[in-house]
Amino acid sequence: MLTKKFDPLKGKILEVLNHEGKIVNEKLEPKIDDDKLLKMYKSMLLGRIADTKALQFQRQGRMLTYAPIKGQEATQVGSMAALSETDWMVPAFREMAGMLYKGASLKKLFLYWYGNEEGNNLDKSLKILPISVPIASQLNHASGIAYARKLLKKEEVVAGFVGDGGTSQGEFHEALNFSAVFDLPTIFIIQNNQWAISTPRSSQTKAETLAHKAIGYGMPGIQVDGNDPLAMYIATEEAKKRALKGDGPTLIEALTYRLGPHTTSDDPTIYREDKEVSYWEERDPLKRFKIYLENKDLWDDKKEEKQRKEYTDFVTKTFKEIEKDKFVDLEEVFNYTYAEMPKDLKDQLDDYKSYLKEVK
Amino acid sequence: MLTKKFDPLKGKILEVLNHEGKIVNEKLEPKIDDDKLLKMYKSMLLGRIADTKALQFQRQGRMLTYAPIKGQEATQVGSMAALSETDWMVPAFREMAGMLYKGASLKKLFLYWYGNEEGNNLDKSLKILPISVPIASQLNHASGIAYARKLLKKEEVVAGFVGDGGTSQGEFHEALNFSAVFDLPTIFIIQNNQWAISTPRSSQTKAETLAHKAIGYGMPGIQVDGNDPLAMYIATEEAKKRALKGDGPTLIEALTYRLGPHTTSDDPTIYREDKEVSYWEERDPLKRFKIYLENKDLWDDKKEEKQRKEYTDFVTKTFKEIEKDKFVDLEEVFNYTYAEMPKDLKDQLDDYKSYLKEVK
């Protein structure tokens, strides 16, 4: 068992593909078919390009707040690739690449960052929950879904995401405990990107690693190189197996880094040093995965260039489309409060409509 | 260090005085002077007698809900005895014996169970916070006090109590993390009495022990025989030393048992077996402590009998006094909402007074 072999109490970290693109642990290299490997890489690349463009658009004042994912693509895609279509993803708010891998449309995802609830209206069959802003609260939803699917005898697992900062919240604790108590098929993935806005991981908790926290819930925990998509893949794969066997949840701490700002309204130069950023830039998940694919003859610079151009065009086109979609209809903002609009709310809507008519 | 020597990860439990009254670990026997030993025993005894009487009174319909402490006296008194007068106690609601040791008046404590806020109005110099009903929330107060006293350069520690059930709450998590992050002089004491109302410890968490939870906060944790006052004493003493050195909080899991019902409205026979209760009755903290004192020639049956009678009279007298004190004045229930009563609230009070006058 990986969680035994890479015991966080012994200071072990699971790595397969190192930052130079070399397999450092051959026995652990997963057998992923070529199509899937390419899909993984492409999702990471699309995520990266969308991220870059989003920041540009935002700087031009054309988009609202956006939470960049740059640097965290492997954590997200590596884990999601280990799941099936029937499995669930319960995101926080910085999981775009994982959502793309799981099939979310780029347009929807960015409709959200453009300030439209429609962006959360992902096709139900994708089994991706909406973005959750209140830190760590989504993990209780992950437990609940896992409970329901298990009771309904579905062979499904639920992956819940949270940040390093999120591990300080009470809801983190309650959710992990709940899942563990009922042996639920949940996989908790901490994207430890080292920062919670301006607060470094070291100020968040004295725990030696975030994986150590698993011990308090009697569940296995493991620290994984989160910039290594293969390590994330096998850690998640094992967690999934355990979950489906009825052996309960797993806590995966993915060591990664947020290369960009917290959100587009954040200036990270205030609180962190360039050399930290460059250290992690060398550990870029895309770089190493590209080398891996090249070594497998699945990828090359030409393909890369072509794909980048294609995605850049696609992203630009998508953003421009979104920009056209100007405002949300008045009815839309009232319609989804309840299945059926109560009379009083209908009256409020009608009042407001008559006001609009009058002032026109 | 005890927390190293009795590592919960290795299945170790700190014991000094076993249930037969024998010292099982001579090196660890604390040097407590005779007066203090007697004070400890007497507090336990007073607690036990008050507890017994309270249940009687309640059964006669003369008292409201009351949360019995029977069986948990050593956990409370052993730990409080290791602290100084200047240290703080932040109780949950089942710590009567500890509060008595620290100087709270029996009358005040039971005024509370008779339904009078005045029961929480303990002399400020005692440094005992009021009873806290919302499970685990008081632990954040413990952290805050510890923060303040440290900043104000006071050489004081804060002991925060919580039950085994309370470890599932988010606030448990947040408080421990907060104290650990700032190296606060806090001591967290879990009274693991095996049950949270009808919910057994095993349904509360999959953690191997509750002391394991310390690891998630990077603080030392230890499992202690909570029915052994000497073990509780030395564990707390060490935690206090560590706290005052600036080395931060400690988590003590006291293994004990609630011999009585959860509260006087609870019927434990519904959910637990007699033989479990008898197992723990053999491990009664008073029994073993009495033997220990007898072996030291500090106590004997005659003293016991005399003391029991004295306390029984004292408790009965106190309860009867409390019963005389009938209802709370109208002003009292309004007066403490703010330092100064806002005009509107004054109007509400006056209105109500005129109503009372009119109907008289």
Place this chain on the structure above:
Amino acid sequence: MPLKTILSAINSTLDQQMEKDDTVISLGEDAGFEGGVFRATKGLQQKYGKERSIDTPLAESAIIGGALGMAVGGLKPVAEIQFSGFVLPGFNQIVAHVARFRNRTRGTYTLPMVIRMPYGGGIRALEHHSESLESIFGHIPGLKVVIPSTPYDAKGLLTAAIKDPDPVMYFEPKRIYRAFKQEVPDEEYSVPIGKAKVLKKGTDITVVAWGSLVRETVKAMELLKDEGISVELIDLRTIKPFDKETIEKSVKKTGRFLVVHEAYKTFGPGAELISTVNVKAFLYLEAPPTRLTGHDITIPLPKGEHHFIISPERIAKKIKDVVKF
């Protein structure tokens, strides 16, 4: 028809719904094996198993957030909070998520779930066991809030709440849990959410109450029976969305309005009802719409609780005052 208390009506309704629909489940602290501290869920675990009548860890956010996830995952969870004072640690889940999931996802994810809890004072309880926080939840868009005052309505509203496609907060007036019995049909029926009930017709004053205060108001009317005041008594039953039409119709007839509640006065439920009456029947008002409420003080412990709890005498006096205005 069997006679039931509010408590036994709740218990048998849960039983009936769990029997009829495998996706209905119950969860809460001590709510499984022992059937809850009030025994509202008694026998369910024995009948439907541990998986459908769940003893949870002691963690309200996990209960409510977990119930949300269960609803997303295809169940219809009925979560029990031990006392309404202990819903507070789960407040974030209710306000930030439960109330919003439908709107957040434009209807993709909906939450058929119920959060049940005993509420209100008058049972000589410890701190945090007596609060009436209905207006706080009523303020949050996306929630529905119901409060039965009779065994019949307890069943009908709970059935409606479980079948409702949206989350419903179901407050139980624990003071009258076992106060009286009423005939409750065995067959399934719903009391519609959003509809008040005129308990007694009258012409001089409209009095609105809910929960245990309905009973206290009936007692007040007894006290007034020789005074020649004709009271129209409305049991609000649903706090959000509440039934403006029934109130409007009544006040237009009586010209006088009194709302009685135990919740704190300021920014409390009565203020909303009064404001509504103002809009709907201003020109019909013969006296200022009035409220009789809990004082703006923390509800006292038992030795002072009588200063807070609203007696039939006070209600009677207030009715007279308003009629004489």
Place this chain on the structure above:
Amino acid sequence: MPLKTILSAINSTLDQQMEKDDTVISLGEDAGFEGGVFRATKGLQQKYGKERSIDTPLAESAIIGGALGMAVGGLKPVAEIQFSGFVLPGFNQIVAHVARFRNRTRGTYTLPMVIRMPYGGGIRALEHHSESLESIFGHIPGLKVVIPSTPYDAKGLLTAAIKDPDPVMYFEPKRIYRAFKQEVPDEEYSVPIGKAKVLKKGTDITVVAWGSLVRETVKAMELLKDEGISVELIDLRTIKPFDKETIEKSVKKTGRFLVVHEAYKTFGPGAELISTVNVKAFLYLEAPPTRLTGHDITIPLPKGEHHFIISPERIAKKIKDVVKF
């Protein structure tokens, strides 16, 4: 006198209070080193050290419960919650403890503490960054709730809040954090908690607003300047306990009342003000006391927020409607 925005007035007030009183401290997520996401606490850590300008872990219960403990331990903590939507995980601490400690201990333990947070919509923010929950806190006995609408009051109310022996919730209208500057004296001064301010005298209608809507109402009055309507504008400033006398006096003069708020309508703050006006000035009313409020829907994301946010035009129209009733 220096010109300050609301934000800079808050910042310099914290600085002044921390300078004058060693027991005043500030804590919150990202509130130390970087000075908070809005920079309200900028420079404090650099000046007073990490121990007095604290970066906390990401945990609101710990921040608020911790602040309570600090107050018990002899400090005067000023806790920052990053956005009012994120106070919810700390709701239990506020309602179950902060509001009650004085009463629970019959005055032995008192809590001189402030909980600050930016609130309100209109800044094109993400979900949970725009709520207006003032009436929920106003409903809880033991809390005080203040909202400044100008830099001058921002300083005066914050000073008063820090010096108050009881806990004060201090809501900051972030939409106008930097909207305009005003002369703010350097010396220490307090604006009394519980006192509203008549911003403009008038005779036809009393309009009450607070926070960013004061400014919007002033704009509305501009729009109305040729209509011959004399508006009396009151900035409420304190939500709990609010200033009934000033409102009463005004409504007795004008006979008409409008309250404008962004908080949700039902069980919202306006209902309370209307009910108060009813009691205090019923016989003087020439039109039903009226409210213009946020709709009972979750405040929309930016692409729909304009349907929710209350414009000066809507306020102007409503004023006309009430005056013409």
